Amino acid sequence: MELFYSPQTDGGICRLDSEESNHCVRVLRHRIGDEIHVIDGAGTLCRCELVSDAPKGAEARILETLPGWGGHPYRLTLAVCPTKNNDRYEWFAEKATEIGVDAIVPVIGERSERKVFKTDRLRKIVLSATKQSLKAQLPEVVEPMKVSAFIDAMAADDTVLKLIAYCFEDESVPRISVKQALRDFGGDRIAVLIGPEGDFSPEEARRAIAAGFRPVHLGSSRLRTETAAVTAAEAVYFQFM
Amino acid sequence: MELFYSPQTDGGICRLDSEESNHCVRVLRHRIGDEIHVIDGAGTLCRCELVSDAPKGAEARILETLPGWGGHPYRLTLAVCPTKNNDRYEWFAEKATEIGVDAIVPVIGERSERKVFKTDRLRKIVLSATKQSLKAQLPEVVEPMKVSAFIDAMAADDTVLKLIAYCFEDESVPRISVKQALRDFGGDRIAVLIGPEGDFSPEEARRAIAAGFRPVHLGSSRLRTETAAVTAAEAVYFQFM
Numbered sequence: 462m463e464l465f466y467s468p469q470t471d472g473g474i475c476r477l478d479s480e481e482s483n484h485c486v487r488v489l490r491h492r493i494g495d496e497i498h499v500i501d502g503a504g505t506l507c508r509c510e511l512v513s514d515a516p517k518g519a520e521a522r523i524l525e526t527l528p529g530w531g532g533h534p535y536r537l538t539l540a541v542c543p544t545k546n547n548d549r550y551e552w553f554a555e556k557a558t559e560i561g562v563d564a565i566v567p568v569i570g571e572r573s574e575r576k577v578f579k580t581d582r583l584r585k586i587v588l589s590a591t592k593q594s595l596k597a598q599l600p601e602v603v604e605p606m607k608v609s610a611f612i613d614a615m616a617a618d619d620t621v622l623k624l625i626a627y628c629f630e631d632e633s634v635p636r637i638s639v640k641q642a643l644r645d646f647g648g649d650r651i652a653v654l655i656g657p658e659g660d661f662s663p664e665e666a667r668r669a670i671a672a673g674f675r676p677v678h679l680g681s682s683r684l685r686t687e688t689a690a691v692t693a694a695e696a697v698y699f700q701f702m
Numbered sequence: 703m704e705l706f707y708s709p710q711t712d713g714g715i716c717r718l719d720s721e722e723s724n725h726c727v728r729v730l731r732h733r734i735g736d737e738i739h740v741i742d743g744a745g746t747l748c749r750c751e752l753v754s755d756a757p758k759g760a761e762a763r764i765l766e767t768l769p770g771w772g773g774h775p776y777r778l779t780l781a782v783c784p785t786k787n788n789d790r791y792e793w794f795a796e797k798a799t800e801i802g803v804d805a806i807v808p809v810i811g812e813r814s815e816r817k818v819f820k821t822d823r824l825r826k827i828v829l830s831a832t833k834q835s836l837k838a839q840l841p842e843v844v845e846p847m848k849v850s851a852f853i854d855a856m857a858a859d860d861t862v863l864k865l866i867a868y869c870f871e872d873e874s875v876p877r878i879s880v881k882q883a884l885r886d887f888g889g890d891r892i893a894v895l896i897g898p899e900g901d902f903s904p905e906e907a908r909r910a911i912a913a914g915f916r917p918v919h920l921g922s923s924r925l926r927t928e929t930a931a932v933t934a935a936e937a938v939y940f941q942f943m
Contacts, residue, residue, distance in 0.1 A: 680943045683835045695936035702921045
């Protein structure tokens with residue numbers, strides 16, 4: 462099943478942008494009258510009939526809409542510091558999308574080696590993974606922000622389970638497993654903050670805890686940043702399985 | 703903490719092969735008298751003192767051995783069909799090693815596009831991931847075999863929880879979640895069989911079920927082969943967390 466993406470599904474018509482149109486008309490050779498499936502990126506699958514096969518601006522008439530198609534029963538935000546190797550971050554974003562994530566926030570920590578991060582390429586990867594894994598909701602890729610800014614932005618919201626995966630190598634702060642923290646939580650909105658290779662600074666950790674983030678560990682294995690992020694996504698996936 | 707690998711740890715001496723010796727002596731410039739840490743690949747970490755800094759054949763005297771170092775409380779075999787794109791299989795092997803796996807078996811299914819598979823490169827990746835994630839036990843990379851051969855080899859062993867992740871798109875066979883199957887099982891030895899992009903053939907599925915494999919699903923998300931394999935590893939990891 463081939464999915465196309467169009468955020469413009471108003472008035473019963475889906476308009477495909479030039480890239481999607483080219484793929485639909487030039488690559489897959491769809492013609493007027495063909496049935497195609499379009500996701501709006503907000504969780505709805507549209508079964509459509511192609512009414513214009515213009516290779517730069519194809520249009521399809523919506524025959525049926527299926528809201529919440531391919532969705533998951535939780536809302537997960539993963540705030541993850543960039544990895545030194547960009548491929549590893551892109552891999553995490555692809556896998557988290559396949560498993561089920563709602564927002565990816567590249568956060569820059571005090572100890573992050575990479576201070577700049579481009580989201581364009583990541584958005585393409587997330588869109589491709591969303592279509593490939595047959596989901597109608599496109600995870601949001603948020604513009605990069607400082608770890609402290611993310612913490613402050615989350616502080617007010619008490620309806621979200623806020624977790625920080627921090628090593629606390631000095632063992633000064635008691636941690637529970639992410640599995641236990643998810644089990645203890647009754648709700649379905651979760652945010653997990655994953656640090657850089659060099660971990661969070663003690664100040665960032667203090668700030669997070671003061672803002673209501675619960676320190677968790679991801680088990681006994683020593684995981685790379687991108688593996689920790691995927692493991693956090695899997696922990697939520699299994700909690701709601 | 704830098705780890706070196708030597709399967710030859712007999713008689714109180716660890717002998718490093720030319721590659722490990724070069725890394726120890728030429729790259730990291732260790733000299734006689736330096737303390738180094740060597741894993742035997744069988745689960746033991748050896749704290750050693752370098753007694754020969756020959757760049758092609760370094761040797762270290764064992765000061766202390768720590769058995770079961772960085773281990774996990776289960777024994778997991780992942781039999782996974784090769785992916786079209788080899789990088790994806792290597793990525794799975796690296797991540798499964800970080801999370802915790804004991805044996806990786808490349809299995810060739812009737813519907814596998816790739817019928818040949820080279821293990822040399824995969825062994826390098828698994829060794830590097832073992833060292834990087836601070837484990838002393840090197841997952842075994844088994845030589846490729848047919849899916850049917852793997853099924854037959856496992857059939858006799860009733861002490862292992864045998865799971866097959868199969869789509870059964872015809873829904874002819876009832877499946878439970880991998881989470882439930884692991885919960886129902888009291889033991890700690892698990893084998894999971896993951897099919898190719900085109901899934902197992904019905905004959906392979908029948909054969910597996912006849913051999914005592916339990917059909918499981920990995921949740922509602924549609925996962926690529928390599929993501930399914932990592933998700934299976936995570937399911938076991940979380941069961942024992």
